[in-house]
Amino acid sequence: MDTFQTALITGGNGNLGRLFAQQLSDKGIDVLCLDLPGTEHKNQTYYKHIFLGDVRDQDLVHRIVKDQRPQAIFHLASLLSGSSETDLELTWEINATASINLMRIAVDFEVGLFFFPSTIATYGSKTRDPLPEDFLQWPENMYGVTKVAVERFGTYLKQTHGFDFRCLRFPMVLSPSAPLSAKTAYPSHACLAAALGDSFNFPVSKETGMSCMFLDDVIRSIFEISLAPRACIQSPAYNLHGFHFTAKQLGEKLKQVYPGFEYSFEADSDVENMIIGWPDEVLSTSATRDWNWKPEFDFENSIKAMLESLTQVSMF
Ligand SMILES: NC(=O)c1ccc[n+]([C@@H]2O[C@H](COP(=O)([O-])OP(=O)(O)OC[C@H]3O[C@@H](n4cnc5c(N)ncnc54)[C@H](O)[C@@H]3O)[C@@H](O)[C@H]2O)c1
Structure with a gap:
């Protein structure tokens, strides 16, 4: 299937889900959401219907797919990297088992397209720079382990059942709505601090940085694939890549825009070790070759867009 008119987004009330739903709805696609109770936002007019429940609830997921017959599923529901380490079994249940069940249901009901967002955290910390596309995936955290498991199961179903499994591995995402609990999202947090007139400590050394993508490019990439x-x-x-910058470059850029912005560099060894192990550049030639992928945001225009968005947010 090359086009779809109805889509289900699991985890659709999250950061990426809401923005992506908005885009699908703007294009006239009927969008359904499945997310946990309590995650609803005001004025979610982009959803035709929101199902509140747990993606681990097989009966619920089966019923939604059977009754609604979405032509595409965007499976974004997941525990993220930080929370994935606190309860390994729960993480496996939500990120791996529930994903596998959902994919099997999607096969049974002949859902035309299944999108899954993965991460370059699936490569672990002993990577090469630039990261070759065929580098072995040996993740070092539970989040990465579950992402690899779903990638493999989806690919298996693609080979054996003709399942249209599509997957993108994102680097760090620069986003105005990055969760404050995500320690590795410090570039997004630094932008927020600068926009609010607060000082900021970078939890890494000056020269540390990694492959990054701006949120708008992430959403566009999901749409295009x-x-x-x-x-x-x-x-x-x-694999996708946008640009690279160091903590020092970001500090200087923010100081240029907000001359009163005060910042320091006091490395947190956990964050520093994680970021140092990740590549500065991720090769993404296959995406360009196969579906003409090209990032639009570089360091300069990402920071500009971030600050514009954050200034609007902080005015409310
Ligand atoms: N944002 C990033 O930097 C990034 C990078 C790579 C991959 N991803 C992936 O993209 C997807 C979306 O990320 P995001 O940044 O929007 O995260 P998010 O935390 O904002 O959204 C995830 C959503 O999943 C929902 N969810 C969690 N457990 C659930 C459950 N048991 N049942 C139903 N819903 C559940 C949450 O309520 C939340 O709304 C995730 O799969 C994430 O792993 C994100």
């Missing part, structure tokens, strides 16, 4: 003709999707999963 989902619209690409099926025959073009030659790779089980695509």
